[in-house]
Amino acid sequence: MNDDYTTLSRRQMLAALGGVGLASAGAGLGTSAYLNDTESFDANTVTAGRLDLKVDWEEHYSFPQLYGFDDPTVGLDVTRTEPTEPSAYVGLPDPENPMVWVREDDLAAYMDATAIESFPDPDGDGAQEMSTEDFEYVPCEDGADTGVHFDPSVEGALRTRNAGTYADGEVKPLVSLEDVKPGDFGEFTLSFHLCDNPGYVWLQAANVTESENGLTEPESEVDETPETPELAEQIQTAWWYDIDGNNVIDESVGEVDVMIAVDTSGSLSDDQVGELADAANTLASDLVADADARVGGLTFGGDDVGNFTALADSPVTFSGLSAGGNTPMPAALEIAAAELDANARPDAETFVVLLTDGGPNYANKTYAAGGFTVGGDYTGGDPGDSEIDDSEMDETAAIAADIREDHHILAVGINDNRAPTGREGEPGVPLLSTYLRDQIAGTMANYFSTTDPAAVTNVLDAILDVIATPEEVFRRGTLADDLAALSSGNGIPLDAGRSTAFDELADAPDDPARQCFQAGVNYFVGFAWWLPADVGNEVQSDGVGFDFGFYAEQCRNNDGSGPAA
Structure with missing residues (x-):
């Protein structure tokens, strides 16, 4: 029947x-x-x-x-x-x-x-x-x-x-x-x-x-x-x-240690960087308030990784940020991961949260922040222009894959339904959204998309859920x-x-x-x-x-x- x-x-x-x-x-x-x-x-x-x-x-x-x-x-x-x-x-x-x-x-x-x-x-x-x-x-x-x-x-x-x-x-x-x-x-x-x-x-x-x-x-x-x-x-x-x-x-969540990386590159305005900083500060405060969390952070842009704050019981606070220059994404990921490797609690689940409006664009040089130095072996960077090259995307993806062996990467892509900068209309080039989702975050659940920096606040609760709920x-x-x-x-x-x-x-x-x-x-x-x-x-x-x-x-x-x- x-x-x-x-x-x-x-x-x-x-x-x-x-x-x-x-x-x-x-x-x-x-x-x-x-x-x-x-x-x-x-x-x-x-x-x-x-x-x-x-x-x-x-x-x-x-x-x-x-x-x-x-x-x-x-x-x-x-x-x-x-x-x-x-x-x-x-x-x-x-x-x-x-x-x-x-x-x-x-x-x-x-x-x-x-x-x-x-x-x-x-x-x-x-x-x-x-x-x-x-x-x-x-x-x-x-x-x-x-x-x-x-x-x-x-x-x-x-x-x-x-x-x-x-x-x-x-x-x-x-x-x-x-x-x-x-x-x-x-x-x-x-x-x-x-x-x-x-x-x-x-x-x-x-x-x-x-x-x-x-x-x-x-x-x-x-x-x-x-x-x-x-x-x-x-x-x-x-x-x-x-x-x-x-x-x-x-149904269980224990200790979590989180590093937040904020993009301050020149594709954003100073006001937009300020909106990203506000969103990052809200996320950090909510994590500390709602979970057994320690939160640090850094910024990346203008050929530099800066504004480093180590993991601490009091949340990281970003202020006075300005926009400019290229996007040294691999260095930001590596320094954030290095802080987690060195100072995360032994039983904590560890996360890097990346807020960005673009793909990697960087110089092959060393980057230093928080006592960590990375980048001496970079070969994919091309600082000559703002175009996101395959070599930059591939090298950054390989670095992200290595980091994901030990830590989660959550990525927020802003205005991401487009090709990476300079690659518009080129066949075989992934959308920025799929690159950040599959090659940086690694899973659909760890990727979030917003239309502009001000809208990042709309997905903060979902990010908090993934990390600490x-x-x-x-x-x-x-x-x-x-x-x-x-x-x-x-x-x-x-x-x-x-x-x-x-x-x-x-x-x-x-x-x-x-x-x-x-x-x-x-x-x-x-x-x-x-x-x-x-x-x-x-x-x-x-x-x-x-x-x-x-x-x-x-x-x-x-x-x-x-x-x-």
Whole structure:
């Protein structure tokens, strides 16, 4: 039998993934919704604020062999019994209810080995890739928001194609659980991106189907309701805000030591540098106030790394900064990392936060600050002009990759939807945003984008979350109950504030504690599921499938209550 939890068609569901906007002037369906929030007359035309939401994802399964992948445990320390040294292991998929424990050093390899589908996946291996030699992913241009994005059979498709996504000439749901055995588990992380304006966001499910698929002999002996599938009722779940986008629940944060690097190069004005300094000072103060944090900092620009402040319990304060000259980004990164290497607390998690409006442009020389000297072996710099050369980008990327072995790099790119300076229109040159995201920050979760220096304040809460806020599990339960909640009304109202008291399941969506999601931030929602090992034969041959979706409406002139369901 099939149970449909909602009347949404698949095409409407996919439109929901693209973002649906609603305002008093009317409703709009599709990837862009024009809202009657701020109107201006320009050449006798009315321009309204725009809301554009894009989605990408990665899915994991503990038995990827079902889809033609190799055994994910080969060569890795993975156990189904609690280890004698549990602090060295990560319990999956939910640390409170682990099915397996993976040694922390093997976690990244295990997650890669259990990836069964993703978007974007240009090479079709199941794992998400942000860039390849011939491809760079720009969420607000390439993200999923229409039906064609979910069909892995079309030319240029970015969704993985395998038996789990496409079979018998039909596109399969985003989550399709079949032949699930007790002890199996999986995980699905959705990332969503508001591309224009802040918005309220709801998580939804549609096209929910459950089926018995007939009875096996063992199932027929214990299943007292042969016409009713039981799999969704037996599957246990956890939903959380996966702040760092690593597909793993982490509800704890300890000591953090942070160096903030502020760009003062000549592509900025003195006023804009002052705005960056104000944002850096706010971030430093918030870190010290809200976490067990020590914060230092430095500036880079004008062929110099300066204004160095060592790690300290009192936050760094930038003042009196002026703009000018080139952008010695590699030196700033190396000196910030050197301070963390030398003076970070032994058990602290360490971060470099880079605020910049451009790519690296520097001289091959030594740079000194805080008692550290770097740059004597630089060969990629070209101080002769302001053009960002490949050699400068490559050398800085290599330095950043080395630093990321020991420290996190968070990068804020300003006015980044463009080519690096001097490379406009040149084929094969990445956008500044993708360079800073993939080559400097290294992950989507650690990259933030703003239109101008004044707007950096809009992403500070998100940066604070990545560094110093525990991930919040907002629901634990059964898949059956989850699907009922996700398919009811407007779905589950999500909250951008990790430190607020908003309860996604109990509170009204217009509760004042609920916060809007910001443009320029990559947000992640994780969904973990597992079938307990003690579940009996009644679920044999059962299946369940469903699609995820989002509803979004602009914050301005809306209170979060959403449309009438």
